[in-house]
Amino acid sequence: MKTRAVRLYGKRDLRLEEFELPEIKDDEILVQVVSDSICMSSYKAAILGPDHKRVPKDCHVNPIIIGHETAGNIVKVGAKWKDQFKVGEKFALQPALNYKGSMDSPGYSYKYCGGAATYAIMPQEVMELGCLLHYDGEAYYEASLAEPMSCIIGAYHASYHTTMGSYEHRMGIVPGGKLAILAGAGPMGLGAIDYALHCDRRPGMVVVTDIDENRLNRAATIFPPEEVKKNEGIDLIFVNTSKYEDPVAYLRSLTDGAGYDDVFVYAPVKAVVEQGDRILGRDGCLNFFAGPTDTNFSALCNFYNVHYGATHIVGTTGGNTDDMKESLRMTEKKLINPAVMVTHVGGLNSAAEATLTLPDAPAGKKLVYTGIDMEMTAIADFEEKGKSNPHFAKLAEITKRNRGLWCAEAEKYLLENWGK
Numbered sequence: 201m202k203t204r205a206v207r208l209y210g211k212r213d214l215r216l217e218e219f220e221l222p223e224i225k226d227d228e229i230l231v232q233v234v235s236d237s238i239c240m241s242s243y244k245a246a247i248l249g250p251d252h253k254r255v256p257k258d259c260h261v262n263p264i265i266i267g268h269e270t271a272g273n274i275v276k277v278g279a280k281w282k283d284q285f286k287v288g289e290k291f292a293l294q295p296a297l298n299y300k301g302s303m304d305s306p307g308y309s310y311k312y313c314g315g316a317a318t319y320a321i322m323p324q325e326v327m328e329l330g331c332l333l334h335y336d337g338e339a340y341y342e343a344s345l346a347e348p349m350s351c352i353i354g355a356y357h358a359s360y361h362t363t364m365g366s367y368e369h370r371m372g373i374v375p376g377g378k379l380a381i382l383a384g385a386g387p388m389g390l391g392a393i394d395y396a397l398h399c400d401r402r403p404g405m406v407v408v409t410d411i412d413e414n415r416l417n418r419a420a421t422i423f424p425p426e427e428v429k430k431n432e433g434i435d436l437i438f439v440n441t442s443k444y445e446d447p448v449a450y451l452r453s454l455t456d457g458a459g460y461d462d463v464f465v466y467a468p469v470k471a472v473v474e475q476g477d478r479i480l481g482r483d484g485c486l487n488f489f490a491g492p493t494d495t496n497f498s499a500l501c502n503f504y505n506v507h508y509g510a511t512h513i514v515g516t517t518g519g520n521t522d523d524m525k526e527s528l529r530m531t532e533k534k535l536i537n538p539a540v541m542v543t544h545v546g547g548l549n550s551a552a553e554a555t556l557t558l559p560d561a562p563a564g565k566k567l568v569y570t571g572i573d574m575e576m577t578a579i580a581d582f583e584e585k586g587k588s589n590p591h592f593a594k595l596a597e598i599t600k601r602n603r604g605l606w607c608a609e610a611e612k613y614l615l616e617n618w619g620k
Contacts (some may be wrong), residue, residue, distance in 0.1 A: 202354030207263035211249035214552035227324035230276035236315030254308035267313025268295035268307030271343030339608035347539035354519030374461040379403040381469035387408035387541040387564035424529035468492035473499035546576030
């Protein structure tokens, strides 16, 4: 079985190659990859190469396949797993294995297992740990995006609150409480809004801040506050904090001065972290979601409030398998729409460059369909490109009917028609 895949040979050395996969062993599974969304973690692995903790030191002679936000179809099942998996089933992947203390992970460490490929082999530890997940939804991209959504979900579960007079901790955000998502109009922030509006511990108020008016306007188009209030009973407020001389005072005024029960920080910026600390209410939880690259990153915290106001800080990196299962089930039931994160779509030929230039071209999630060749293209540019390419014109028509979002209909059209 031949596969076509993007492989990492060293620092900034990604190559799109075709090569032969070995026959699977009795404890392995062969899969066809259909979609893979690009993660900033893949960029970090590509930049660091063998200096990355998960990338093998000998990747220059034994290159690994990148990509870990992946979904597709099961093609062949080893004898060990015949009772659990069937040929033709759709799958999603939880890449955070932590197998027997090893850092090895799909998309970072394996010669034959990664998302930026047409076909891949799932090693036995993926199935042993329950990380090859059944998926019954309509669209492949939704299963790919279950991984980043699981990171968002995990953070919501990790937030906690205390009980006055006892040492009991109550996990999760406060139901019916006041929630702020700072720097939250980016792709992961949009996912966080979607989950907050539809999870089983919904807040009564969600305030989303950013300093980019265009991103805030797009967010308000995807989540119109009037519709949210009507359908969900939640007050959704978008705030451009750059417009206020004292943004902390304004944000607190939205809570009548009481402050917020839960604050998520979606950018590793000192001023944003400190702003989050200052708007916490009593027993408020500051969840530092954004992963900094600076190992010395720090910010001021009001310890008077820690002592007398019971404020506290928590952080997570990634989600677990249960978080991913929750993401998949909510997506299958149409409770959340991971497409809010997607701004670009392309083929496997665009994956290497899109990965290496990820920070240079700020955008939402970039979605790769591994079975086609297509330049990485912004959904917002479909209409213009449609003037010379009828496929882009059709995709523009479909996404325009869907508030400018990628969707199952667009995916189906792309997979059935691109290249014809």
